[in-house]
Amino acid sequence: MADKFVDGAYASVKGYVRTHVLHRQLLEHLPAPPASVLDVGGGAGHQSFPLAQAGYDVTVLDPSPAMLDKARQRLQRLAAEARMRVTLLQADGENAEEAVNGRRFAAVLCHGVLGYLEDPEPLVDQLCRCAAGGGVVSIMTGNAKTAAVRPALERRWDDALSAFDATAEVGVLGVPTRADTVEHLSELLRCRGVEPMDWYGVWLFVDWLEFSGTELDPSDAEQVAAAAAVELEASRRDPYRQLSRAFHLLGRKAPS
Numbered sequence: 720m721a722d723k724f725v726d727g728a729y730a731s732v733k734g735y736v737r738t739h740v741l742h743r744q745l746l747e748h749l750p751a752p753p754a755s756v757l758d759v760g761g762g763a764g765h766q767s768f769p770l771a772q773a774g775y776d777v778t779v780l781d782p783s784p785a786m787l788d789k790a791r792q793r794l795q796r797l798a799a800e801a802r803m804r805v806t807l808l809q810a811d812g813e814n815a816e817e818a819v820n821g822r823r824f825a826a827v828l829c830h831g832v833l834g835y836l837e838d839p840e841p842l843v844d845q846l847c848r849c850a851a852g853g854g855v856v857s858i859m860t861g862n863a864k865t866a867a868v869r870p871a872l873e874r875r876w877d878d879a880l881s882a883f884d885a886t887a888e889v890g891v892l893g894v895p896t897r898a899d900t901v902e903h904l905s906e907l908l909r910c911r912g913v914e915p916m917d918w919y920g921v922w923l924f925v926d927w928l929e930f931s932g933t934e935l936d937p938s939d940a941e942q943v944a945a946a947a948a949v950e951l952e953a954s955r956r957d958p959y960r961q962l963s964r965a966f967h968l969l970g971r972k973a974p975s
């Protein structure tokens with residue numbers, strides 16, 4: 720799974736677009752560096768290493784030794800200055816507060832993790848606890864409202880019909896995946912003292928192209944950058960963002 724995700728998904732145009740779009744969306748809300756960032760379920764650090772390069776103090780927390788090994792390998796490719804700003808920590812997100820010894824962070828990220836959990840609440844609870852007063856909580860997860868998109872584009876019409884009211888599917892990594900709605904997740908944050916600020920779509924056109932069978936060339940840097948610019952624009956506008964298969968929700972914890 721770690722190989723499939725790190726060497727497969729992230730080596731694709733969609734992988735590049737995801738990192739780029741989320742990074743830009745994050746920078747609109749994060750305090751200026753150096754500020755502390757906890758990346759829960761941070762995996763190989765694809766989202767948080769660019770933040771370390773931008774001057775943030777990053778802690779990647781993940782339960783998987785295989786993903787943390789990948790993170791360690793990728794860390795070697797960073798300049799020494801950025802590398803020194805990264806800490807890797809092995810723990811379940813559900814035990815994050817204890818694992819970081821009660822430290823509070825200026826931003827807590829959790830991207831592409833909630834969908835793999837049967838019940839998102841214990842993890843959302845920890846994300847909100849680990850954020851400092853005035854800190855940002857950033858969650859990316861599957862959009863339950865667009866579950867019919869992928870089977871329809873793959874011309875699996877029966878699956879598409881039953882997906883309209885579904886909240887789970889077998890995801891792109893081949894394991895069962897749950898999806899959420901912006902409204903429900905916003906409510907979970909609000910109950911824990913984190914006020915939702917903004918939400919974005921993640922992936923639209925690159926997703927539709929891939930699932931309908933068009934191969935995008937990740938080595939064509941000019942095309943990839945142009946696609947990412949279009950995706951970024953679509954991600955913040957209605958109706959486009961509503962049609963994305965994943966969404967990025969950001970909230971701010973009440974000042975303590």
Ligand SMILES: C[S@@+](CC[C@H](N)C(=O)[O-])C[C@H]1O[C@@H](n2cnc3c(N)ncnc32)[C@H](O)[C@@H]1O
Pocket residue numbers: 724759760761762763764765766780781782783786810811812813829830831832835836
């Ligand atoms: C699809 S990867 C996403 C990695 C990273 N957040 C990113 O965006 O590149 C999912 C990650 O969630 C981690 N994970 C699974 N269960 C978790 C849990 N209960 N708490 C925290 N992380 C978990 C996995 O080990 C894996 O690294």
